[in-house]
Amino acid sequence: DAKTTQPTSMDCAEGRAANLPCNHSTISGNEYVYWYRQIHSQGPQYIIHGLKNNETNEMASLIITEDRKSSTLILPHATLRDTAVYYCIVRAEYNFNKFYFGSGTKLNVKP
Amino acid sequence: NAGVTQTPKFQVLKTGQSMTLQCAQDMNHNSMYWYRQDPGMGLRLIYYSASEGTTDKGEVPNGYNVSRLNKREFSLRLESAAPSQTSVYFCASAPGAGGTGELFFGEGSRLTVL
Numbered sequence: 001d002a003k004t005t006q007p008t009s010m011d012c013a014e015g016r017a018a019n020l021p022c023n024h025s026t027i028s029g030n031e032y033v034y035w036y037r038q039i040h041s042q043g044p045q046y047i048i049h050g051l052k053n054n055e056t057n058e059m060a061s062l063i064i065t066e067d068r069k070s071s072t073l074i075l076p077h078a079t080l081r082d083t084a085v086y087y088c089i090v091r092a093e094y095n096f097n098k099f100y101f102g103s104g105t106k107l108n109v110k111p
Numbered sequence: 112n113a114g115v116t117q118t119p120k121f122q123v124l125k126t127g128q129s130m131t132l133q134c135a136q137d138m139n140h141n142s143m144y145w146y147r148q149d150p151g152m153g154l155r156l157i158y159y160s161a162s163e164g165t166t167d168k169g170e171v172p173n174g175y176n177v178s179r180l181n182k183r184e185f186s187l188r189l190e191s192a193a194p195s196q197t198s199v200y201f202c203a204s205a206p207g208a209g210g211t212g213e214l215f216f217g218e219g220s221r222l223t224v225l
Contacts, residue, residue: 034212043115043201043216044154087153091212099144099205099214100170101154 004088009106018075020105022088025069031092035073037084078109113137115217117202123223124192132187132220134202141207143185147198192224
């Protein structure tokens with residue numbers, strides 16, 4: 001599976017959009033991009049995933065560049081409860097059992 | 112609506128003692144996983160089970176054994192605990208092949224080895 005690079009931490013003002021970048025320059029054609037988050041010391045929570053098209057759900061939007069070498073997770077109106085570590089994971093569809101988490105981005109939402 | 116249940120939630124061991132962490136899921140998932148998370152770090156995959164009757168090593172399997180007892184249950188055993196195994200352990204499950212790839216996590220088991 002391709003490796004991902006994320007900033008260690010980011011700040012965002014409450015009510016503003018939080019844009020979390022992820023670089024996956026070695027991604028191959030059959031690999032999906034997944035985003036999870038971990039609030040405090042709870043178990044990680046699935047947010048969204050995509051292959052090449054942009055995706056949106058009730059939690060967030062996922063923007064994948066045309067060359068698929070990077071992506072951005074967007075939380076449109078961040079709240080204090082969105083303070084968490086966000087993990088970007090790349091995984092091949094056939095390799096569904098190898099789900100590796102990196103160190104993620106610590107998002108601090110400030111009042 | 113239990114999802115993934117881990118027991119115990121907290122445990123303190125002395126070096127050399129053994130113990131088993133239990134995990135059960137009620138979502139009829141095929142795949143189950145054990146991760147560990149050290150302070151300030153991301154999660155690392157210890158072992159996984161693609162389906163009932165199969166288990167495979169992940170990134171950091173040394174010092175651990177697993178058993179997929181049935182489709183619902185996946186246990187993690189520390190035969191001779193070491194201080195380096197002090198960590199938070201998370202169990203997860205997923206539908207498996209054909210699913211969306213979403214993992215469902217338990218609340219974690221906090222293990223301290225003295």
